[in-house]
Amino acid sequence: MFSSLWPITKYFPSPGGSNEFVHLYLGQCDSEGAGGIHGLESEGEDIRVTVWSFDDAMDAMKNGLIKNASTIIALQWLALNRAEIRGLWS
Template identity: 75%
Template sequence: MQQDDVEIIERETCFSGFYQLDRLQLRHRQFAGGMGPQLSRELFVRHDAVCVLPYDPQHDVVVLIEQFRIGALEKSTNPWLLELVAGLIDKDEQPEEVARREAVEEANLTLSSLWPITQYYPSPGGSDERVHLFVGRCDSQGAGGVHGLAEEGEDIRVHVWPLEDALDAVKDGRIDNAASIIALQWLALNRAEVRGLWS
């Protein structure tokens, strides 16, 4: 991108709380050449996120968490979603630190290694959030129960599933959120290499 490919005419903050909503007036260069018309766009300003799929290579099982999600309330028959361990980078922390901290807080798990999968924008049409996605090596023996930080209202149930069962849940739609689908499919494609290095 060249410096003059995007012209920000005005930017205002419409709401600022845990998240922030900005409205931008802008123009950008078009593929045919020249600048396009002025556009008005709202931008959901979010902290970047970290998602990690805890994986026990010895037993070929994954650890998933289940919790209530407001975004699924009106578009799903069940707003308690099966997901990855996740958290926001809202302090001066590296993504790897967040992954390890959240694994303890949400699943009572210690991750002995982290394998970076990718970084991606989950919804770049209206949000600036970027997700750092990992697989984390864990020992699943004894994993389970309900965890989370009481002061944050977290109520998180931990599940230990054979990887094949988790992949079946992706196939039949029981697991229907992007980070979980991406991480599980990545692990399915790279399982032999991961187990070879981590077992």
Template identity: 65%
Template sequence: MSEFFKPDPDAVEILRRESCFSGFYRLERLHLRHRQFSGEMGPLLSRELFVRHDAVCVLPYDPQRDEVVLIEQFRVGSMGKCSNPWLLELVAGLIDKDEEPDQVARREAVEEAGLVLGELWPISRYFPSPGGSDELVHLYVGRCNSEGAGGIHGLAEEGEDIRVHVLPFEEALQAVKDGRINNAASIIALQWLALNRTEVCGLWL
């Protein structure tokens, strides 16, 4: 069995930290060295770090109807990289207040989709881009009643313009296969539900 690296307390040495930009997000430049697999300290490295609040993403799922609720909104980061920058996504938000991840999931479901969630099923916590960002994503499936879900939602003061879609689960999964759903949290959550739907429905029905 392979043995994975186990860092000691001195495995990373940060020599200097610069603030390059500070707004809603921050950009820092770190000058550091880290221990290499040989056991020796490596060379001095300079790395920019995008400092973000941690995020919460939740896939609302109605086990009675076998439907998921997804949201559609414009995403500036996808411009020029795909033909349509209006993406199908999960309900999501940043932990930028004194809140627990499950509280953020429930609040954002109301704000972005008009949904009151029941039980939350934690899927995973993961780093979407650890090579240059410190963001950690808390990912859930949330039980919901999808009957009547739809419409335009979002907070006007935040410039949000969000359209709600209710899809049969198999249709949403096909959208992953077709590439129509092309963002990490949605792909991970829908594939996880494909693998675990029997167990989820067994407890939620």
């Protein structure tokens, strides 16, 4: 459960090819015990959740291990705004 949500950005991931529009948010939550596979079995969901430190996530992005554009955009936003967010959350 998120205690707070902040909008990060909105964008078209494939302009001209699709009308899909993505909204990215930053959410504050207690991530203790968040890892594992989640989702509704009745809907065939298989959602793997992993919890990474900031440094590990940045290293993974830098080394090309993250292949999802939404995740890369969110991590780059976090890198630019981390000090401000930490101030809000302290």
